[in-house]
Amino acid sequence: MQKRPDGSVATAIGWVLIVIGVIFAFIAATAQTSFAIALTNLGIGLGVVLVSLGYLVRAIWFLPGREIPLHQSIAEQEPTLIPCDYCGLDIAAPLLPCSAISAEELMRREDEIDDEKCTILLRERGILPTLKVS
Secondary structure (H helix, E strand, O other): OOOOOOOHHHHHHHHHHHHHHHHHHHHHHHHOOHHHHHHHHHHHHHHHHHHHHHHHHHHHHOOOOOOOOOOOOOOOOOOOEEEOOOOOOEEEOOOOOHHHOOHHHHHHOHHHOOOHHHHHHHHHOOOOOOOOOO
16 A cells, blocks of 8 residues: 655654754854854755645645545556457457447558458458459
8 A cells, every 4th residue: 555645754854954953053153153154054944945845745645535546557457358249359448349440430441450360351241342353
């Protein structure tokens, strides 16, 4: 089962960074070193970003009615097979078997039929025109 993200990790780390930034702000006020000032800005800046990100993730993923669908992998999914009434082949969806298409449409799509058995059976039934040998 897939766990829903709630933003709590980013929020907790953000609050810790803000606290560290505030502590270094007091140190920077007394020591006035560029290292302490840089750590103050870095801690407070990254902390605010992470806290905001955590609350944003929580707001998005916990909207009412929002569910994370659990999809099967492509290898696990079984294709839907539709039998052809003309040749008996099982055609995997979303393709359609010849018997589900009108005769006029089959004549227009004759060049798309790549199964030799199917083509012969359609010609024998008179759905496709027979080849004329000259």
